[in-house]
Amino acid sequence: MKSPKSITIRRPDDWHVHLRDGDMLAAVAPLTAKQFKRAIVMPNLVPPVTTVKAAVDYRARILAALPGDTSFEPLMTCYLTDSAEPDEIAAGFEENVFTAVKLYPANATTNSDAGVTEIRNVYGVLERMEKIGMPLLLHGETTVHNGEEVDVFDREKLFIDRTLAPLIEDFPGLKIVFEHITTRSAAVFVAEAPATVAATVTPHHLIINRNAIFRGGIRPHMYCLPIAKRERDRLALCKAVTSGNAKFFLGTDTAPHPVHAKESACGCAGIFTAASALELYAEVFDEEGALNKFEAFASLNGPAFYGLPVNEETITLVQGETIVPEAVSAGGETVKPFRAGETLAWFVQE
Ligand code: DOR
Ligand code: ZN
Numbered sequence: 001m002k003s004p005k006s007i008t009i010r011r012p013d014d015w016h017v018h019l020r021d022g023d024m025l026a027a028v029a030p031l032t033a034k035q036f037k038r039a040i041v042m043p044n045l046v047p048p049v050t051t052v053k054a055a056v057d058y059r060a061r062i063l064a065a066l067p068g069d070t071s072f073e074p075l076m077t078c079y080l081t082d083s084a085e086p087d088e089i090a091a092g093f094e095e096n097v098f099t100a101v102k103l104y105p106a107n108a109t110t111n112s113d114a115g116v117t118e119i120r121n122v123y124g125v126l127e128r129m130e131k132i133g134m135p136l137l138l139h140g141e142t143t144v145h146n147g148e149e150v151d152v153f154d155r156e157k158l159f160i161d162r163t164l165a166p167l168i169e170d171f172p173g174l175k176i177v178f179e180h181i182t183t184r185s186a187a188v189f190v191a192e193a194p195a196t197v198a199a200t201v202t203p204h205h206l207i208i209n210r211n212a213i214f215r216g217g218i219r220p221h222m223y224c225l226p227i228a229k230r231e232r233d234r235l236a237l238c239k240a241v242t243s244g245n246a247k248f249f250l251g252t253d254t255a256p257h258p259v260h261a262k263e264s265a266c267g268c269a270g271i272f273t274a275a276s277a278l279e280l281y282a283e284v285f286d287e288e289g290a291l292n293k294f295e296a297f298a299s300l301n302g303p304a305f306y307g308l309p310v311n312e313e314t315i316t317l318v319q320g321e322t323i324v325p326e327a328v329s330a331g332g333e334t335v336k337p338f339r340a341g342e343t344l345a346w347f348v349q350e
Contacts, residue, residue, distance in 0.1 A: 006318045006349070007291050011311040012278065012298035014039040016137075016179055016200050016251030018270070019062055019074070021045055023331025028256050029065040031274040031328070033072035035348065037311045040137070040251070041074045043102055044111040048079035052092040059097070071313075075099040077137065081114050082121040086128035093134045099306065100135040100177070101125070105163075108141045108155075109225040110255070110269055115139075119163055126171055135175040135306060140164060140186070141226055153210070156226050157185050164189070168197060175305070180205065180253045182226045184236035190247055191240065198305045200251025201241050203280035204271045204338055209234045220267035221336050224255065227269075241297050242290035249302040252277045258333035273338045276324050280338070282317045282346040315348055322347035 014036040019029050032039055041062065043049035049058055055076040062074045078089055080103045092098035103122070104115035116122055129136060141155035142162055150158055164178065178190055178199040190199040204224065209231045213222045222228065241248050254277065255270025262268055273280060278298070285294040303310045326341045327334040 006316055007282070007294065008314050008316045009295035010299040011037045011313045011315050012250055013037055013302050013311065014252050014254075014277065015177070015249055015302045015306075016040055016042065016202075016253045017274070018042045018044070018253070018255045020256060021058070021061065023333070024256055024258075024335075025061060026065045027328055027330035027335065028254070028272075028274050029062055030067065032254065032277075033066050033070050035274075035278050035315075037071065037313065038073045038075055038308075040099060041076055043077045043079035044104065044109075046111055048081075048111065048114050049076070050079050050081060050084065050114075051088060052095065052097050055092060055097050077102045079104070079114070080116055080122055080125065082117055084122060084125050086125050089125055089134070090128050090132055093129075093132055098134070100137050101129060102137045102139070104139045105141060105143060105159075108139055108143050112139070119167065123170075126167075126174060130171045130174040133175065133307070135177055137177045137179055138164065139225075140178050140181070152227055153229060156181070156183050156229075160185060160189050168193060172196070177251075177305070179251060180226060181237065182229050183233045187236045187240040187248075191243075191245055193247075195247075198247040198249065198301070199240075200253070201237055201248055202251065202253045202271070203273050203277055203284065204228070204253075206234065206238055206241065206284045207280065207339075220262045220264070221271065221338065221340075223262075223267060223269055224253070224271045225269040238284060238288055242285060242288045242293050244293050244296060246296065246301045246304060248297060249305065250281065250298045251302075256328075256330070256335045258330065259327070259336050260333070262336065271338050272328075272335050275328060275337050276322070276339070276344060278315070278317060278348055279322060279344045279346045283344055286319070286345065317346050318349050319345060320347055321345065 104112035
């Protein structure tokens with residue numbers, strides 16, 4: 001069947017973004033706010049967002065970086081540390097400041113050195129979150145096991161076996177989002193898990209496999225964490241997001257870094273997709289012959305899981321060529337988008 005020429009859906013939300021701060025925030029926040037109504041904002045700033053006050057201040061800086069007439073709503077998260085206080089986190093949730101808590105295993109990724117060193121250390125917080133219905137967002141990678149460094153391609157699988165499965169048993173009422181899943185194992189695990197467990201999937205993990213990181217030389221702009229996996233994993237993710245299963249929803253993990261920090265002897269992890277996120281996802285759903293499943297993934301499943309209303313406005317995506325910008329300026333620096341300079345097959349109607 002021929003693909004439709006356009007698709008109109010409720011305005012989507014992005015359930016996982018890095019908006020950064022300062023000049024970078026000013027450069028990237030308008031891009032996310034143009035495409036999405038709401039976004040779950042990651043707290044891995046330096047220093048991380050660990051208090052209600054820090055989140056209130058950060059939210060104000062995000063709104064100040066946007067045009068005055070914006071209807072965009074940043075949904076704030078709390079960065080979990082070993083010493084987090086259940087009362088502070090619960091107060092932030094009850095005051096509508098924190099929407100969720102983000103758990104980074106210590107040293108798993110960018111600015112995660114203050115993350116959780118041992119999951120048992122935060123069981124008191126998790127008990128409280130389970131009681132009040134506050135979602136836990138997981139960076140699902142285990143980096144060290146039995147004193148040994150875990151292979152970078154095996155970290156997600158080990159996390160499922162060693163951390164996530166026991167966590168679900170210990171906290172059957174806790175809402176858990178397994179963020180940016182990258183493997184067939186994760187897609188299958190989530191599909192079979194209880195209704196309290198969901199997952200976000202990025203556009204880049206639906207588009208690239210690990211060969212893309214090494215095609216003809218090392219490609220720092222294809223490097224993110226969790227790292228892209230095999231082609232069979234990518235295919236399993238495409239199948240999961242287009243299956244109509246409500247446990248899978250949109251989370252770009254757009255993670256801007258200045259070009260010099262990516263193109264370096266020790267390049268940062270992160271793929272920047274904010275400028276063209278919906279176009280990238282639409283291309284995937286179209287290629288899978290599943291545009292009729294796109295609204296659920298982009299606009300319905302996330303709010304249902306978080307217990308939030310769906311958006312009333314709509315957007316229209318039209319089939320037609322659009323070029324991804326070569327670069328986005330941020331203060332005196334530039335950021336390179338995913339697929340910079342390439343032509344995409346869909347655009348968002350203005
Ligand atoms: O690639 C990534 N970049 N993965 C993360 O988990 C963090 C993010 C960042 O903040 O740059
Ligand atoms: Zn992230």
